[in-house]
Amino acid sequence: MVQRRWWGWQPQQIDWRSAAVLFVGTLFFGVSLVAAFASDLTARQADLRIWLPDMVGCVCFLVSGHLALLAARRTRRRSRHGDLGWWVVAVNQVGSVLFFLAGLAAFVRPATSAVVNLALVNWGTCAGAGCFVVAGVLQLRERPLTSRG
Numbered sequence: 001m002v003q004r005r006w007w008g009w010q011p012q013q014i015d016w017r018s019a020a021v022l023f024v025g026t027l028f029f030g031v032s033l034v035a036a037f038a039s040d041l042t043a044r045q046a047d048l049r050i051w052l053p054d055m056v057g058c059v060c061f062l063v064s065g066h067l068a069l070l071a072a073r074r075t076r077r078r079s080r081h082g083d084l085g086w087w088v089v090a091v092n093q094v095g096s097v098l099f100f101l102a103g104l105a106a107f108v109r110p111a112t113s114a115v116v117n118l119a120l121v122n123w124g125t126c127a128g129a130g131c132f133v134v135a136g137v138l139q140l141r142e143r144p145l146t147s148r149g
Contacts, residue, residue: 014074018067025060028053043110051107058100065093088139095131098124 035049068089102124105117115121 014067015071018064018071021060021067022064025057025064028057028060032057043108043113046108047110051103054106055100055103058096058103061096062093062100065089065096069093084138084142088135088142091131091135091138095128095135098128098131102128 032050032054035053038045038049041049072083072086072089102121105115105120105124107116108114109116
Protein backbone atom coordinates (compact mmCIF):
# COMPACT_ATOMS: atom_id res chain seq x y z
CA MET A 1 0.00 0.00 0.00
CA VAL A 2 1.23 3.47 -0.85
CA GLN A 3 1.54 5.96 2.02
CA ARG A 4 -0.31 9.19 1.15
CA ARG A 5 0.88 12.60 2.27
CA TRP A 6 -1.53 15.52 2.31
CA TRP A 7 1.16 18.17 2.16
CA GLY A 8 4.74 18.35 1.00
CA TRP A 9 7.04 20.89 -0.60
CA GLN A 10 7.54 19.33 -4.05
CA PRO A 11 7.88 22.17 -6.59
CA GLN A 12 9.79 19.84 -8.92
CA GLN A 13 6.54 17.88 -9.47
CA ILE A 14 4.43 19.32 -12.28
CA ASP A 15 1.16 18.37 -10.59
CA TRP A 16 2.32 20.12 -7.40
CA ARG A 17 3.03 23.28 -9.43
CA SER A 18 -0.40 22.99 -11.03
CA ALA A 19 -2.06 22.84 -7.61
CA ALA A 20 0.04 25.76 -6.32
CA VAL A 21 -0.92 27.98 -9.29
CA LEU A 22 -4.57 26.94 -8.87
CA PHE A 23 -4.39 27.98 -5.20
CA VAL A 24 -2.98 31.40 -6.12
CA GLY A 25 -5.75 31.83 -8.71
CA THR A 26 -8.35 30.96 -6.10
CA LEU A 27 -6.93 33.66 -3.81
CA PHE A 28 -7.24 36.23 -6.61
CA PHE A 29 -10.85 35.16 -7.19
CA GLY A 30 -11.44 35.70 -3.47
CA VAL A 31 -10.04 39.23 -3.68
CA SER A 32 -12.31 39.90 -6.65
CA LEU A 33 -15.33 38.50 -4.82
CA VAL A 34 -14.77 40.62 -1.71
CA ALA A 35 -14.21 43.75 -3.83
CA ALA A 36 -17.48 43.10 -5.67
CA PHE A 37 -19.36 43.89 -2.45
CA ALA A 38 -18.12 47.50 -2.56
CA SER A 39 -20.71 50.02 -3.63
CA ASP A 40 -20.46 53.22 -5.65
CA LEU A 41 -17.31 52.20 -7.54
CA THR A 42 -16.40 54.10 -10.66
CA ALA A 43 -15.78 52.07 -13.81
CA ARG A 44 -12.03 52.46 -13.31
CA GLN A 45 -12.22 51.36 -9.68
CA ALA A 46 -14.36 48.36 -10.62
CA ASP A 47 -11.85 47.35 -13.29
CA LEU A 48 -8.90 47.66 -10.91
CA ARG A 49 -10.49 46.09 -7.82
CA ILE A 50 -12.78 43.47 -9.34
CA TRP A 51 -11.93 42.82 -12.98
CA LEU A 52 -8.12 42.78 -12.72
CA PRO A 53 -7.89 40.25 -9.85
CA ASP A 54 -10.56 38.20 -11.62
CA MET A 55 -8.48 38.11 -14.80
CA VAL A 56 -5.32 37.20 -12.89
CA GLY A 57 -7.29 34.35 -11.30
CA CYS A 58 -8.50 33.26 -14.74
CA VAL A 59 -4.96 33.23 -16.12
CA CYS A 60 -3.80 31.23 -13.09
CA PHE A 61 -6.59 28.70 -13.73
CA LEU A 62 -5.53 28.43 -17.40
CA VAL A 63 -1.87 27.92 -16.46
CA SER A 64 -2.80 25.39 -13.78
CA GLY A 65 -4.97 23.50 -16.27
CA HIS A 66 -2.17 23.45 -18.82
CA LEU A 67 0.25 22.08 -16.24
CA ALA A 68 -2.34 19.47 -15.22
CA LEU A 69 -2.74 18.42 -18.86
CA LEU A 70 1.02 18.02 -19.13
CA ALA A 71 1.08 15.99 -15.92
CA ALA A 72 -1.81 13.79 -17.09
CA ARG A 73 -0.06 13.16 -20.38
CA ARG A 74 3.16 12.17 -18.57
CA THR A 75 1.65 9.90 -15.96
CA ARG A 76 -0.93 8.06 -18.04
CA ARG A 77 0.26 5.07 -20.00
CA ARG A 78 -3.06 4.20 -21.59
CA SER A 79 -4.72 6.09 -24.40
CA ARG A 80 -5.53 9.49 -22.97
CA HIS A 81 -9.01 9.61 -24.50
CA GLY A 82 -9.96 6.40 -22.69
CA ASP A 83 -8.51 7.60 -19.40
CA LEU A 84 -10.93 9.12 -16.89
CA GLY A 85 -8.18 11.22 -15.27
CA TRP A 86 -7.41 12.86 -18.60
CA TRP A 87 -11.09 13.71 -19.08
CA VAL A 88 -11.28 15.28 -15.61
CA VAL A 89 -8.36 17.54 -16.47
CA ALA A 90 -9.67 18.32 -19.98
CA VAL A 91 -13.19 19.24 -18.78
CA ASN A 92 -11.68 21.44 -16.06
CA GLN A 93 -9.56 23.20 -18.69
CA VAL A 94 -12.64 23.86 -20.84
CA GLY A 95 -14.26 25.39 -17.74
CA SER A 96 -11.18 27.57 -17.24
CA VAL A 97 -11.36 28.81 -20.84
CA LEU A 98 -15.04 29.66 -20.40
CA PHE A 99 -14.28 31.52 -17.15
CA PHE A 100 -11.53 33.44 -18.96
CA LEU A 101 -13.89 34.45 -21.78
CA ALA A 102 -16.49 35.53 -19.23
CA GLY A 103 -13.82 37.52 -17.43
CA LEU A 104 -12.79 39.32 -20.61
CA ALA A 105 -16.43 40.18 -21.30
CA ALA A 106 -16.83 41.55 -17.75
CA PHE A 107 -14.52 44.51 -18.37
CA VAL A 108 -16.39 47.69 -17.45
CA ARG A 109 -16.15 50.35 -20.15
CA PRO A 110 -15.24 53.68 -18.53
CA ALA A 111 -17.30 55.70 -21.02
CA THR A 112 -20.56 53.83 -20.40
CA SER A 113 -19.94 52.08 -17.05
CA ALA A 114 -21.32 48.92 -18.69
CA VAL A 115 -19.64 45.55 -19.13
CA VAL A 116 -18.44 44.59 -22.61
CA ASN A 117 -20.91 41.70 -23.02
CA LEU A 118 -23.24 40.78 -20.15
CA ALA A 119 -24.64 37.72 -21.93
CA LEU A 120 -21.15 36.26 -22.35
CA VAL A 121 -20.35 37.05 -18.72
CA ASN A 122 -23.42 35.11 -17.55
CA TRP A 123 -23.19 32.29 -20.09
CA GLY A 124 -19.44 31.78 -19.72
CA THR A 125 -19.58 31.81 -15.94
CA CYS A 126 -22.49 29.37 -15.82
CA ALA A 127 -21.05 27.00 -18.44
CA GLY A 128 -17.58 27.16 -16.86
CA ALA A 129 -19.02 26.33 -13.44
CA GLY A 130 -20.97 23.50 -15.07
CA CYS A 131 -17.71 22.11 -16.46
CA PHE A 132 -16.15 22.23 -12.99
CA VAL A 133 -19.17 20.34 -11.56
CA VAL A 134 -18.98 17.68 -14.29
CA ALA A 135 -15.23 17.27 -13.71
CA GLY A 136 -15.83 16.97 -9.97
CA VAL A 137 -18.43 14.25 -10.48
CA LEU A 138 -16.11 12.42 -12.88
CA GLN A 139 -13.31 12.69 -10.36
CA LEU A 140 -15.39 10.80 -7.81
CA ARG A 141 -15.01 7.74 -10.05
CA GLU A 142 -11.30 8.18 -10.68
CA ARG A 143 -8.88 5.91 -8.88
CA PRO A 144 -5.37 7.18 -8.09
CA LEU A 145 -2.41 5.52 -9.74
CA THR A 146 -0.53 3.30 -7.36
CA SER A 147 3.05 2.23 -7.51
CA ARG A 148 4.15 -1.19 -6.37
CA GLY A 149 7.48 -1.40 -4.72
